[in-house]
Amino acid sequence: MTRRPTYPILFLFALLVTTLGVAAPQQVPLSELFPTATQTKSAVVINKVLERYHYRKVRLDETFARGVLDNYLTALDPSRSFLLARDVERFQGGLRRLEEGLRRGELDLPFDLFRVYRMRVDERVQHAMTLLERDFDFKRKESFQLEAAEVAWAADMAELDERWRKRIKNEYLSLRLSDKADAEIRDRLRKRYEGLARRTQQLNGDDVFQIFMNAYTQTLEPHTAYMSPSTSENFDISMKLSLEGIGAVLRSDNEYTVIQSTVPGGPARETGQVRPGDRIVGVAQGLTAPIEDVVGWRLQDVVDKIRGPKGSVVRLQLLSTAAGASSRTREVAIVRNEIKLEDQAAQGFVVDDLLNAPGLRIGVIEIPAFYRDFQAEGSGDDNFRSTTRDVRRLIDDLVMKGVDGILIDLRTNGGGSLAEATALTGLFIDTGPVVQVKDASGKIEVEKDPEPGVAYRGPLAVLVDRDSASASEIFAGAIQDYGRGLVIGEPTYGKGTVQTLIDLNRYVPGEPNNLGRLRLTMAEFFRISGGSTQLKGVEPDIRFPTADYMLDYGERAIDNALPWTRIQPADYRALGALRVEPLAVRSAERIARDPGFEMLVERAKLVRDLEAETLVSLNERERRESDERRGSVFKDLQNRFLQARGMVPIDEDAEQVDETALEAQREVIARIQVDEAARILADSIMQERPDLPRAVMRD
Numbered sequence: 001m002t003r004r005p006t007y008p009i010l011f012l013f014a015l016l017v018t019t020l021g022v023a024a025p026q027q028v029p030l031s032e033l034f035p036t037a038t039q040t041k042s043a044v045v046i047n048k049v050l051e052r053y054h055y056r057k058v059r060l061d062e063t064f065a066r067g068v069l070d071n072y073l074t075a076l077d078p079s080r081s082f083l084l085a086r087d088v089e090r091f092q093g094g095l096r097r098l099e100e101g102l103r104r105g106e107l108d109l110p111f112d113l114f115r116v117y118r119m120r121v122d123e124r125v126q127h128a129m130t131l132l133e134r135d136f137d138f139k140r141k142e143s144f145q146l147e148a149a150e151v152a153w154a155a156d157m158a159e160l161d162e163r164w165r166k167r168i169k170n171e172y173l174s175l176r177l178s179d180k181a182d183a184e185i186r187d188r189l190r191k192r193y194e195g196l197a198r199r200t201q202q203l204n205g206d207d208v209f210q211i212f213m214n215a216y217t218q219t220l221e222p223h224t225a226y227m228s229p230s231t232s233e234n235f236d237i238s239m240k241l242s243l244e245g246i247g248a249v250l251r252s253d254n255e256y257t258v259i260q261s262t263v264p265g266g267p268a269r270e271t272g273q274v275r276p277g278d279r280i281v282g283v284a285q286g287l288t289a290p291i292e293d294v295v296g297w298r299l300q301d302v303v304d305k306i307r308g309p310k311g312s313v314v315r316l317q318l319l320s321t322a323a324g325a326s327s328r329t330r331e332v333a334i335v336r337n338e339i340k341l342e343d344q345a346a347q348g349f350v351v352d353d354l355l356n357a358p359g360l361r362i363g364v365i366e367i368p369a370f371y372r373d374f375q376a377e378g379s380g381d382d383n384f385r386s387t388t389r390d391v392r393r394l395i396d397d398l399v400m401k402g403v404d405g406i407l408i409d410l411r412t413n414g415g416g417s418l419a420e421a422t423a424l425t426g427l428f429i430d431t432g433p434v435v436q437v438k439d440a441s442g443k444i445e446v447e448k449d450p451e452p453g454v455a456y457r458g459p460l461a462v463l464v465d466r467d468s469a470s471a472s473e474i475f476a477g478a479i480q481d482y483g484r485g486l487v488i489g490e491p492t493y494g495k496g497t498v499q500t501l502i503d504l505n506r507y508v509p510g511e512p513n514n515l516g517r518l519r520l521t522m523a524e525f526f527r528i529s530g531g532s533t534q535l536k537g538v539e540p541d542i543r544f545p546t547a548d549y550m551l552d553y554g555e556r557a558i559d560n561a562l563p564w565t566r567i568q569p570a571d572y573r574a575l576g577a578l579r580v581e582p583l584a585v586r587s588a589e590r591i592a593r594d595p596g597f598e599m600l601v602e603r604a605k606l607v608r609d610l611e612a613e614t615l616v617s618l619n620e621r622e623r624r625e626s627d628e629r630r631g632s633v634f635k636d637l638q639n640r641f642l643q644a645r646g647m648v649p650i651d652e653d654a655e656q657v658d659e660t661a662l663e664a665q666r667e668v669i670a671r672i673q674v675d676e677a678a679r680i681l682a683d684s685i686m687q688e689r690p691d692l693p694r695a696v697m698r699d
Contacts, residue, residue: 027201033115035107039209042515043105045507046213046226055440055497055521056220056562064219065099066092067560071215072110079255081167082120084160085153087113102216110212111205118200124164125197131168132186138620144170147614169618171295177624178329192293199301206230210516217518222558223499224521229514245307246314246334248274255295256280257302259318261414261467264368266337272666273332274318276412276467277607280306281329282317291317291331308336345371346387348394350401351675356590357682363398364674365391366409370416370424370471387416388423395427395456405459405681408475408485409674415470415495422447425478427455428485433570435474436526437498444526446570459688460485461681463673464540466553469493473533474525480538481529483574486583486684487540488677490547494555496534497562498523524562528570535564541580542587542680544673545597549604552611583683587676595644596672599637606634642668 050058058064069091077083091098091113098109144166145151154160168189175185203211206228213226247266250257256279262269282291283305294302306314314336317329346368352361367387376384398406415421422434426449433446462476462485473492480487500522504515525533535555540547555561591597610630617623639649642665650662 027198028204030115030118033111033118033205033208035111035209036205038513038515039107039205040105041508041513042209042504043102043107043213045504045515046216046518047102047105049502049504049507049518049520050217050220050224053440053502053520053522054220054224055524058220060099060102062095062099065095065102067219068102068216069095069098071219072113072212075211075215076114076117078252080151080153081160081163082124083117083153084120084157085155087116087120088153107209107212111208114203114208114211118203121200122197124160125193127161127164128168128193129190131165132189136169136172138169138173138176138618140619142166142618143615144618145614146616150614166618170616173618173620173623176620177627188293192295195293196296199298218560221497221521221560221562223497223519225519227517227519229516231516245336246274248306250280250299250303252299253279256319257294257297257299261412267334271332271334272663273330274316274334275320277320279319280316281319284315284317286313287315287333289315291315310336310338312336345385346390346394348398350398350403351407351678354679354682356586356679357686360405360682360685361401361403362678362681363394363401363403363406364409364678365394365398365406367391367413367424369413370418370420370475372417372420386423387420388427391424392427392455399456403458405461405685406456407461407463407674407677407681409463409677410468410472410476411463411465411489411673412467413469413472414467414493415472418447418471418474419450421471421474423450425449425475426451428460428479429482429575430454432482432572433528434478436528436567436570437523438526438567439523444567446528459681459685461677461684462487463677464489464492464538465673466490466547466550467493468538469495469554470525470533473538474527476538477527477529477533480541481527481574482572483576483578486542486578486580486680487538488542488680489540489544489673490550491539491543492533492537492554494533494535494537494561496525496532496537496555497521498525521562524565526567528572530566530569532564532566534562541578542584544676545591545601546604549601549608552608578684579687582687583680586683587680590679591676594672594676595637595641596669597676599634599641599669600672602637603634606630638669641672 047058047060073083073088091109094109101107101109145163154163171189171192172185175188176182180188210226210228210231217224217226245266246268247263248268249260249263251260252258259268259274259276259278259280261276262274268274280302281295282293283302284291285305285308292305294305306316308314312335313333315331315333317331319329346365348363348365350361350363354360354362370387372386373381373384377386395406418435425434429449431449431452433448435447436444437447438444460479462479464472464476464487468476468489469492473494473496476487476492479485498521499519502518502520504518505513508515527533537554617626642649645668647665647668648661650658650665
């Protein structure tokens with residue numbers, strides 16, 4: 001199963017900043033949904049920019065046009081719930097027209113298709129209202145197809161009606177199993193579909209153009225995206241304001257808005273209750289306002305509901321990634337706040353209770369992001385904050401505490417400054433290249449360690465997971481290529497491309513039109529050993545078993561991602577080869593007896609199975625038993641692990657929760673992988689230097 005991202009990066013800032021106070025849009029007449037001369041000009045300019053500067057060369061032919069149309073259909077109707085097969089066939093028959101139109105910037109076909117789509121939405125919403133007046137038989141044995149994109153478009157209205165009967169029944173049953181009353185369920189679903197019709201009717205010509213142009217750009221690869229003039233203006237304001245909000249990146253996944261990641265130091269992460277993969281099903285303002293259902297909403301509309309001024313409260317109703325579609329939701333209140341640089345800063349601590357290596361002390365440095373305070377640096381502040389500066393200080397502190405090795409924790413680190421990734425690598429090697437960057441013309445530049453000398457020469461390991469991306473992959477890859485330390489954990493995300501923001505107005509100088517901007521993929525990262533970090537990411541030297549259940553994740557799970565390639569290695573000298581096999585064997589033996597890893601593995605299996613599920617039962621008894629079974633399996637494993645650690649399990653769903661105890665419980669769970677990585681590093685130390693006195697591995 002592959003996923004089509006909905007420009008998550010562009011909406012990061014929308015979530016972080018304050019509300020802009022824009023009035024609610026009004027319904028747009030169908031007579032106004034036709035392309036303008038400015039949009040035609042924008043399309044022509046976008047063509048030229050892509051042909052000249054994009055990393056993947058554009059070839060406008062019928063095959064490419066088919067990909068554009070498929071992406072556009074998916075953007076409009078991802079669940080195949082509105083358009084009929086005859087609608088799709090009609091426009092597929094115009095591929096030659098679309099191909100020629102793309103060359104000349106002609107946009108009649110995409111606007112024609114959108115008008116048909118909007119009429120179909122109105123028809124379906126009216127039908128949904130009729131279905132909500134009826135009763136459903138929840139004892140009947142039947143199922144609902146979750147991944148509608150995997151099936152053909154409905155042949156006629158009768159087939160589409162049947163799909164909608166099952167869709168409404170599924171949504172009704174999900175709320176019913178969440179202990180909602182029938183009257184409340186009907187009211188909630190009416191509002192859900194009335195809102196769908198209203199939001200679709202409010203889409204204007206600029207919205208249609210942006211949706212289509214992003215279908216076009218993502219036919220090249222997933223990280224290139226178009227921003228309309230209004231989106232560009234919003235982006236500018238966002239960049240100028242202080243970073244205030246909940247601190248989360250969202251993406252669309254069919255009918256749901258999903259938490260892709262939380263920002264280090266942001267309010268969402270600080271709650272400890274908002275996790276990547278959580279689905280947002282409702283949003284409310286303040287502590288008392290009613291929850292507004294947001295299932296089926298456009299991503300931007302959900303963003304508009306969530307963002308707000310510093311100090312204000314937003315409540316999210318979340319459905320866990322490890323929960324069934326009908327499991328109970330949880331409500332999380334978040335106080336929007338400024339995201340401070342110091343909250344994102346690296347932190348260190350010592351692990352010194354290793355059963356496999358009594359007396360050894362392992363220092364751990366958590367790096368949530370590769371940050372650099374460019375504003376303070378530009379103003380001449382010699383004490384500006386940066387990842388490398390903070391880690392150097394932490395290394396000195398850990399060495400003073402007598403650690404025998406250092407573990408760098410890059411889990412959930414989505415990247416940041418390339419300069420910081422390069423400089424941080426330089427703390428652990430003397431001199432040499434760190435990463436290679438190849439641009440669209442084929443030119444290769446080598447980024448090198450900016451300073452000679454080493455801040456730390458002792459044993460080193462790097463802990464990564466599936467969410468370690470971009471700059472994290474550059475650092476981990478370089479440490480691995482040099483043989484400077486062990487890489488432990490899961491294969492990383494696989495984000496190996498470089499983007500830049502281009503103002504399209506620069507290509508039509510002297511004209512007043514605002515054509516918007518293009519976020520363009522213009523280069524690719526390559527390791528010094530020659531392989532790209534794109535798609536494959538960094539493969540750990542020692543894999544944790546959770547990695548066995550994440551095949552469909554990261555860049556590997558995205559349609560049309562750039563392939564993995566390689567270039568010539570850079571000129572560098574590896575420091576030596578590490579003996580990994582004995583370490584992996586000992587680690588596997590420990591993990592097999594560890595209730596913490598048993599819990600993590602079972603959770604990974606559960607998430608994998610849920611994501612692979614394409615059919616759900618519409619029989620209430622079967623559905624309830626399935627969800628309860630899944631929930632009890634994971635809860636029993638978690639409770640067993642916590643009890644093994646001498647803790648009394650806390651029920652997060654209870655009405656009265658001891659927040660201090662709950663936070664301690666979360667910290668213990670977060671330490672499972674860190675503790676094992678520390679044990680692996682300790683094994684490595686004893687393997688390489690068995691007679692070395694403890695606590696002397698210092699520069």
